[in-house]
Structures are given as structure tokens and as C-alpha cells.
Amino acid sequence: MALRSLRGKAFADNVHQPFDVTMHLVIRAVRADDLPKLEWFGSLAHWRDVNRRTFSDHEAGLRLMFVADLRDFPIGQVVIDVASHEYAYLYALRVLQPFQSLGIGSRLITVGESVARGHGFRQIHLAVEKKNIGARRLYERLGFEIFTQRVDVWSYVDHHGQTHWVHEDVYGMRKLLL
Ligand SMILES: CC(C)(COP(=O)(O)OP(=O)(O)OC[C@H]1O[C@@H](n2cnc3c(N)ncnc32)[C@H](O)[C@@H]1OP(=O)(O)O)[C@@H](O)C(=O)NCCC(=O)NCCS
Numbered sequence: 565m566a567l568r569s570l571r572g573k574a575f576a577d578n579v580h581q582p583f584d585v586t587m588h589l590v591i592r593a594v595r596a597d598d599l600p601k602l603e604w605f606g607s608l609a610h611w612r613d614v615n616r617r618t619f620s621d622h623e624a625g626l627r628l629m630f631v632a633d634l635r636d637f638p639i640g641q642v643v644i645d646v647a648s649h650e651y652a653y654l655y656a657l658r659v660l661q662p663f664q665s666l667g668i669g670s671r672l673i674t675v676g677e678s679v680a681r682g683h684g685f686r687q688i689h690l691a692v693e694k695k696n697i698g699a700r701r702l703y704e705r706l707g708f709e710i711f712t713q714r715v716d717v718w719s720y721v722d723h724h725g726q727t728h729w730v731h732e733d734v735y736g737m738r739k740l741l742l
Pocket of ligand 1: 664669670
């Protein structure tokens with residue numbers, strides 16, 4: 565018995581043969597049924613109200629939200645604000661952690677750029693926290709340039725109804741859309 569359980573433990577501890585999985589993703593406009601899923605198992609529940617407002621603006625055509633859909637689950641998102649007259653503004657870009665560094669973020673940005681172009685914009689802007697070196701590297705690789713630095717101050721109401729103030733030390737970045 566002892567021998568059998570030792571063997572069983574050795575088998576359970578084994579790292580099994582690795583295998584590749586092909587993923588079919590689509591980037592599409594957000595839908596109402598994405599909103600609960602965009603909370604990513606509770607880790608982003610604090611954005612519930614923000615997401616609701618964004619969705620409502622999305623339906624009004626003021627801010628457009630896109631998701632990277634994997635088997636009907638949004639594993640990435642981006643928002644493009646098209647309400648200004650001078651430039652489109654890209655923000656709320658994120659990819660669920662296990663799916664990062666696979667090219668999904670780049671794809672979401674590219675979609676954001678074509679949406680901006682489609683709305684007649686010649687420029688797209690974004691803000692990146694100074695300490696977010698990885699994201700800044702990604703934006704620079706995709707042709708964005710720093711043109712300003714500032715502290716962005718904004719607030720949101722979380723899922724408990726509590727207001728949070730955010731102070732972010734950011735670089736403003738922009739890209740000309742040809
Ligand atoms: C930034 C982010 C959206 C990029 O999406 P992605 O699918 O990982 O991006 P891609 O695979 O197209 O490109 C990979 C590049 O993204 C950046 N990146 C990867 N993981 C990152 C992370 N956790 N945080 C910040 N940047 C990251 C790196 O520049 C990376 O390039 P590298 O391999 O040379 O280091 C994603 O990593 C993320 O959601 N990060 C956390 C939230 C965030 O920082 N959002 C940006 C706010 S401005």
C-alpha cells in the first residue's frame with residue numbers, strides 16, 4: 565500500500581508532456597453580456613460602474629469599446645474615445661494576465677488606430693504611467709511618441725459605491741495616423 569501511494573505520488577508530481585493549443589480570437593465591439601465577464605472573476609469588479617458608463621457611451625457612439633474574444637470570453641479590452649474633435653484617445657487597454665505577451669495588446673491597439681482613422685482622425689493619443697515601462701515600450705514599438713508629461717487626476721465609483729481619487733504620473737503619447 566505504502567509502495568503504491570509512493571508511486572502514485574511520483575506520478576502526480578510528474579510534469580506531463582507539454583502540448584500546444586491553437587487559439588482563435590476575434591476582436592469585436594463590446595456587448596452587454598460582456599460586462600460581467602470583463603470583471604475577470606472579481607479582480608476588476610471595482611470597474612463595474614466605469615464599464616457600465618463606457619458601454620452606454622459606446623451605444624451612443626462617443627466612446628467605442630472593443631474586446632478580444634476567446635470562445636465568448638473577453639480576455640482583452642480597449643476603449644477609443646472619439647468624442648473630441650482633434651484626436652482619438654485610446655485608454656483602458658488590458659489583457660488578462662495569462663494571455664499577455666502573445667500579441668493581443670498590439671492587435672487591440674491596431675484595431676483602435678483603424679477605428680480612429682475610420683472616424684477621420686489624423687492623430688491618436690494615450691497616456692501611460694511613467695512607471696509602466698513595459699507598456700511604454702510596446703507603444704513606442706508601435707510608433708507612439710511622448711509629447712508631454714503631466715499628472716492625470718480622475719475619480720471613479722467602485723462596486724461598493726465608494727469614490728476613489730486617482731493621481732497618475734503619466735507621459736502623454738501620440739501617433740500620427742497616415
Ligand atoms: C500592456 C498590455 C495591454 C499589452 O498587452 P499584450 O497582449 O501583453 O501585448 P503584446 O503581446 O502585443 O506585446 C508585448 C509587449 O507588451 C508589454 N507588456 C507585456 N506584459 C506587460 C505587463 N504586464 N505590463 C505592461 N506591459 C507589458 C511589453 O512591452 C511586451 O513586449 P516585450 O515582450 O518586448 O516585453 C498587457 O500586458 C496588460 O494588460 N498589462 C497590464 C495593464 C496595462 O499595463 N495596461 C496598459 C495601461 S497604459
